[in-house]
Amino acid sequence: MAQIFKPAANTAATISLFGAAGGVFIAFLAGSQLTRSSFNTKVDNPINQPVPFSHQHHAIELGIDCRFCHSSVETSAKASVPSTDVCMTCHSTVWKNSPMLAPVRASEETGVPIHWNKVNDVPDFVYFDHSIHINKGVSCNTCHGKIQEMHMTAKGKTLHMTWCLDCHNDPEKYILPIPEDEMGNALEPREQVFELYRKLAAGDELTSEEHRIAEGLPNKAPDDEHHQAIKKRDIKVTQLEDCYICHR
Numbered sequence: 374m375a376q377i378f379k380p381a382a383n384t385a386a387t388i389s390l391f392g393a394a395g396g397v398f399i400a401f402l403a404g405s406q407l408t409r410s411s412f413n414t415k416v417d418n419p420i421n422q423p424v425p426f427s428h429q430h431h432a433i434e435l436g437i438d439c440r441f442c443h444s445s446v447e448t449s450a451k452a453s454v455p456s457t458d459v460c461m462t463c464h465s466t467v468w469k470n471s472p473m474l475a476p477v478r479a480s481e482e483t484g485v486p487i488h489w490n491k492v493n494d495v496p497d498f499v500y501f502d503h504s505i506h507i508n509k510g511v512s513c514n515t516c517h518g519k520i521q522e523m524h525m526t527a528k529g530k531t532l533h534m535t536w537c538l539d540c541h542n543d544p545e546k547y548i549l550p551i552p553e554d555e556m557g558n559a560l561e562p563r564e565q566v567f568e569l570y571r572k573l574a575a576g577d578e579l580t581s582e583e584h585r586i587a588e589g590l591p592n593k594a595p596d597d598e599h600h601q602a603i604k605k606r607d608i609k610v611t612q613l614e615d616c617y618i619c620h621r
């Protein structure tokens with residue numbers, strides 16, 4: 374094979390590659406210090422938005438299913454944020470003159486999407502996928518906090534690596550036994566996720582475990598039933614801490 378680079382060029386390339394990698398690593402570390410400071414953690418601090426959208430109002434008081442607005446949450450990596458059309462299915466008739474909804478009407482007229490500020494964000498070098506978590510029955514509240522109380526959306530958890538690993542280490546702490554319907558048939562784990570909000574919306578009583586999940590807390594004491602729940606869902610706990618799972 375013809376030599377493309379002279380040996381000297383090769384060394385130069387190696388050095389510059391090494392240098393660049395070093396630079397990236399330092400930037401990486403500096404960045405990670407920044408993400409750890411409480412200033413940037415923003416847990417429980419509501420973020421300003423162009424329209425004061427309330428989850429308590431829409432998802433609980435009105436009882437609109439999360440999937441009506443976050444339509445890809447159980448099928449893909451991204452949950453997606455709703456387009457203006459979704460709001461206008463109601464707000465072209467309901468509260469149609471509200472000043473708070475002026476940006477929604479403007480977006481409808483101009484076709485320019487509403488710019489929602491991001492509340493939850495992990496760095497680009499982290500791979501995250503909603504669908505697998507929802508399909509194994511991990512509650513939105515376990516990762517996003519008490520959505521049912523949010524008038525303005527805030528980050529509910531740090532989303533730091535140690536936080537992800539706390540569950541990946543021992544998912545039994547956050548998974549409920551698979552519930553049954555009135556006929557005694559097992560529900561799909563993902564239906565369990567949305568059943569919580571249906572109950573909250575209907576004012577139905579929650580079991581003490583459901584209550585803890587709704588609060589964004591772990592189970593009190595994982596037992597054999599939780600252990601079975603992990604098995605029934607075919608959760609491969611032994612692989613969950615491997616670096617390549619989240620850094621591909």
Ligand code: HEC
Binds near residue numbers: 428438
């Ligand atoms: C009527 C539509 C609607 C429904 C129903 C809805 N959401 Fe949302 N959601 C939004 C909009 C709009 C935003 C972006 C504005 C904001 O952050 O408040 C959003 C943002 C979010 C965010 C933060 C996104 C980010 O930037 O990180 C989370 C988490 C979330 N929703 C969870 C839920 C959950 C859980 C449910 C069901 C209990 C739900 N949503 C139901 C419209 C909806």
Ligand code: HEC
Binds near residue numbers: 435459473
């Ligand atoms: C399924 C119907 C429905 C959908 C979809 C819906 N809303 Fe609403 N929204 C309502 C109703 C009903 C009210 C208020 C009724 C009340 O306060 O009693 C409301 C109230 C509001 C208010 C408060 C208005 C005021 O003046 O107090 C805002 C802001 C709002 N919605 C934003 C949105 C946004 C943004 C979207 C899209 C992401 C959206 N809504 C989607 C039904 C809906």
Ligand code: HEC
Binds near residue numbers: 493
């Ligand atoms: C295992 C933890 C976990 C669960 C469970 C979870 N989320 Fe998320 N969510 C995240 C993380 C992490 C991000 C930030 C993703 C990123 O930056 O790429 C996020 C981001 C979002 C966003 C912003 C848009 C996006 O996809 O980046 C929305 C909306 C959202 N989640 C809604 C939901 C809803 C609705 C549910 C329940 C049906 C849910 N999430 C369940 C961890 C979770």
Ligand code: HEC
Binds near residue numbers: 500609619
């Ligand atoms: C409350 C528990 C919990 C939390 C918190 C959590 N996960 Fe998971 N994660 C799971 C479970 C359960 C699975 C499914 C494992 C299986 O099916 O074998 C999973 C699977 C994954 C997968 C594998 C996806 C695939 O397609 O193979 C990735 C990637 C992942 N999680 C990333 C993350 C990241 C990044 C975070 C933090 C931002 C996080 N998870 C937080 C419970 C959790």
Ligand code: HEC
Binds near residue numbers: 535614615617
């Ligand atoms: C369950 C998902 C997950 C797994 C598994 C995981 N990481 Fe991470 N990692 C993250 C998330 C999320 C961040 C970004 C948030 C943060 O800075 O904590 C991150 C950040 C990092 C960083 C940036 C510096 C820092 O700490 O903020 C390094 C380096 C890193 N991970 C290395 C590793 C190594 C090495 C492994 C295997 C031993 C690993 N990660 C396994 C989710 C994961």
